[in-house]
Amino acid sequence: MDGKTVAAAGPGASRDEPVLDRLGRRLHDLRISVTDRCNFRCIYCMPREVYGRDFAFLPRGQVLTFEEIVRLARLFAGEGVEKLRITGGEPLVRRDLPDLIAMLAEVRRIDGGPVDLTLTTNGSALRSLAGALRDAGLGRITVSLDSLDEETFRAMNGVDYPVSKVLDGIAAAREAGFGPIKVNMVVRRGINEASIVPMARWARSEGHILRFIEYMDVGHSNGWRLDEVVPASEIVAAISAEMPLEPIAPNYPGEVADRWAYAGGDGEVGVIASVTAPFCGACTRARISADGQLYTCLFAVKGTDLRDLARSGVTDAELTDAIRVVWSIRADRYSELRSEATADLPRVEMFAMGG
Ligand code: SAM
Ligand code: SF4
Ligand code: SF4
Numbered sequence: 001m002d003g004k005t006v007a008a009a010g011p012g013a014s015r016d017e018p019v020l021d022r023l024g025r026r027l028h029d030l031r032i033s034v035t036d037r038c039n040f041r042c043i044y045c046m047p048r049e050v051y052g053r054d055f056a057f058l059p060r061g062q063v064l065t066f067e068e069i070v071r072l073a074r075l076f077a078g079e080g081v082e083k084l085r086i087t088g089g090e091p092l093v094r095r096d097l098p099d100l101i102a103m104l105a106e107v108r109r110i111d112g113g114p115v116d117l118t119l120t121t122n123g124s125a126l127r128s129l130a131g132a133l134r135d136a137g138l139g140r141i142t143v144s145l146d147s148l149d150e151e152t153f154r155a156m157n158g159v160d161y162p163v164s165k166v167l168d169g170i171a172a173a174r175e176a177g178f179g180p181i182k183v184n185m186v187v188r189r190g191i192n193e194a195s196i197v198p199m200a201r202w203a204r205s206e207g208h209i210l211r212f213i214e215y216m217d218v219g220h221s222n223g224w225r226l227d228e229v230v231p232a233s234e235i236v237a238a239i240s241a242e243m244p245l246e247p248i249a250p251n252y253p254g255e256v257a258d259r260w261a262y263a264g265g266d267g268e269v270g271v272i273a274s275v276t277a278p279f280c281g282a283c284t285r286a287r288i289s290a291d292g293q294l295y296t297c298l299f300a301v302k303g304t305d306l307r308d309l310a311r312s313g314v315t316d317a318e319l320t321d322a323i324r325v326v327w328s329i330r331a332d333r334y335s336e337l338r339s340e341a342t343a344d345l346p347r348v349e350m351f352a353m354g355g
Contacts, residue, residue, distance in 0.1 A: 033354025
């Protein structure tokens with residue numbers, strides 16, 4: 001979209017009004033991918049057979065600079081975004097990431113308050129970076145860990161990476177002052193469902209908030225099948241059999257994880273049931289890929305190029321109008337329409353879009 005098209009289309013409503021999409025959803029969260037690269041090759045995300053040595057990742061000139069990222073974050077915050085999540089690929093492989101965090105920590109919400117600044121990582125570089133990230137103003141950290149069982153985890157991350165190093169990264173995050181730490185575990189039938197209860201036991205004893213994620217048909221290279229999804233209900237039942245769980249209210253409207261508290265106290269677990277109980281109706285999330293494409297759904301086929309628009313010299317107001325136009329015509333609700341058949345449709349990979 002160029003500046004002129006944007007001006008002609010207009011944002012629909014007055015710039016003072018929060019922009020709503022076609023299903024009446026606000027724009028509240030922004031996920032920013034800072035790189036499409038990763039040092040892992042998780043079987044459900046970047047399988048090694050597809051993302052081998054020859055795979056062409058984005059050349060540096062196509063990746064947003066820190067200044068470009070911060071400009072977009074500021075404009076999104078001006079449109080009502082209150083939560084920024086830094087992701088990738090693996091965000092910690094982006095050079096000088098703490099510098100970006102320090103710049104983003106200055107972004108203000110419409111009401112003048114600081115944005116909620118969070119990061120999702122595979123944890124492998126936390127030992128060296130957690131302190132600098134904390135000092136830079138990062139608020140919270142989520143670490144992905146799919147099993148405590150050595151063989152299972154090494155097979156799932158695709159690069160034979162040991163569990164102990166991720167645990168050490170989590171320890172480093174805690175030493176740096178982060179907490180409670182969230183831990184994401186993707187559950188795939190036949191691969192790691194035996195790890196559900198041990199992971200719950202461990203997270204409970206460590207005081208981490210564990211969040212189980214139903215295996216999703218993101219991208220098109222993981223060969224997803226519906227029968228490989230372990231439903232949230234089954235996950236909750238497995239834990240409850242040993243450690244009874246009670247449902248608790250969401251922290252805020254539209255929170256994606258269903259929360260469950262241990263009946264005996266000591267914390268909670270979350271379950272993200274994107275396949276068996278889709279939450280599109282409350283989805284207030286936009287994504288910007290490392291090369292500046294704006295996506296309004298994790299399952300999008302196409303984004304809107306904000307990078308070239310920004311680089312063409314448009315004003316902040318013009319760029320804001322472009323964002324408002326994209327959001328105002330958004331009608332995505334893929335997870336509510338999902339079936340075995342839709343899994344074969346073309347779409348952008350999660351690591352490329354920003355998971
Ligand atoms: N590399 C970082 C990490 O792994 O935490 C951040 C990016 S990763 C794409 C973000 C999250 O998406 C991770 O928690 C990962 O487990 C999850 N994820 C990736 N592929 C998935 C899939 N097919 N289904 C469900 N979750 C997935
Ligand atoms: Fe890398 Fe995260 Fe994808 Fe695993 S889930 S391959 S760590 S981007
Ligand atoms: Fe949001 Fe798209 Fe996921 Fe639905 S499928 S919850 S619209 S990202």
